[in-house]
Amino acid sequence: MKKAIALLSGGFDSLLAVRIMQKQGFEVIGLNVITPFCDTSAAAQEAAEMLGIECRYVKTDDSYLELVRHPRYGYGKGVNPCLDCHLYMIRRAKELMEELDADIVVTGEVIGQRPMSQQRHHLEMLDYHSGIQGRLIRPICGKLLPPTEAELTGIVDREQLYALSGRARTPLHQLGTELGIEKIKTSMAGCVLTEISFAPRVRDLIRHETDQTEAWEYEILRFGRHIRLDRETKVVLGRRESDCDFLSAKFRECCAERADVMYWEPESYMGPSVMLIGRIDGETMRFAQDMQVGYSKNAVPGNIQLHRYHKTEEWIEAFEPTEGFDIKKFKTL
Ligand code: SF4
Structure with a gap:
């Protein structure tokens, strides 16, 4: 049986692309790429179940x-x-294609849909630099593109590809109805890199990177409040319970050897967790603790206990907030 690897984000277009190739008799294996800034694995899983295909996940x-x-x-x-990023994902799909001895890689790209990344010359560039020119198939708009080697050799039937283009969603939804594809129910959080308000966090980390900086420091950018104290030092505060859970998990997973990372959870009241990364001394620790208390409605001076974690050690300590400390003076990134 002919085999295709399809980049599967769970977005509607990726489902269409898979179904078009299934109709041509391909066994399709989905590939979902999880980045530190965009995790669509839950949507991809639902999509794979709807399509009746296997889906693999790579970070x-x-x-x-x-x-x-x-x-x-x-x-x-x-x-x-x-x-x-597209090029990276297509290359990962190429690796899987070679591993599973598949015939082609499939994407849900639509020519002209995204001005910055899906114009004709962008698709040509992706073809060329992906290293799978001729075997990279865009079933939704394939008829508008030059015939690929896979079409010329008969692996893919060009007649069964489509010729949709542009930003309009209605033709895609009509095609979905024709192919029996519905929107999946799992809500998809978009890629935070596209959010203008997120950019300062990324730029700040890039600017202040050192030899010590690790991938998890990019992963935590999506969570909580980030406040830079100085060139070396940053404070990260959970905003929601899920932020605190993520920070806690990353600390336990990644910081056993990191003398420059400290983490506190409130012990005697409900409030956010706080992580201090960089210069660890009396001054920065006090800032971090004061900020933690500053964002806690329930912290009562005289009865504040914090659970401190550093490398593999942990202990509970009392803390008295600094008089006159004003959390509003610190800008979040
Ligand atoms: S939106 Fe994000 S995940 Fe999607 S291609 Fe752009 S950078 Fe990659």
Whole structure:
């Protein structure tokens, strides 16, 4: 049976692309790429179940962060290096294609849909630099593109590809109805790199990176409040319970060897967790603790206990807030 690897984000277009190839008799295996800034794995799982296909999940590696720092093809309106990111994902799909001895890679790209990353010359660039020119198929708009090697050799039937283009959603939804595809129910959080308000966090981390900086420091950018104290030092405060859970998990997973990371959870009241990264001394620790208390409605001076974690050690300590400390003086990134 002919085999295709499809990049599967769970977005409607990726489902359409899979179904078109299934109709051509391909066994399709989905590939969902999880980045530190965009996790669509839950949507992809629902999509895979709806389509009746296997889906594999891969996390990006350090080379992905390098393209976020220095994208060859530039950023979109935020710090989203979409073309570099697409290229990265197609290359990961190529690796899986080779591993599983598949025939083609399939994407849900639509020519002209995204001005910054899906114009004709963008698709040509992706073809060329992905290393799978001729075997990269865009079923939704394939008829508008030059015939690929896979079409010329008969692996893919060009007649069964489509010729949709542009930003209009109605033709895609009509095609979905024709192919029996519905929107999935799982809500998809978008990629935070596209958010203009998120860009300062990424730029700040890039600017202040040291040899010590690790991938998890990019992962936590999506969570909580981030406040820079000085060139070396940053405070991260959970805003919601899920932020605190994520910070806690990352601390336990990644910081056993890191003398420059400290973490506190409130012990005697409900409030946010706080992480201090960088210069750890009396001054910065006090800032972090005061900020933690500053964002806690329930902290009562005289009865504040914090649970402190540093490397593999932990202990409970009392804390008295600094008189006159004003949390509003500190700008969040
Ligand atoms: S929006 Fe984010 S995940 Fe999507 S291509 Fe752009 S950078 Fe990559």
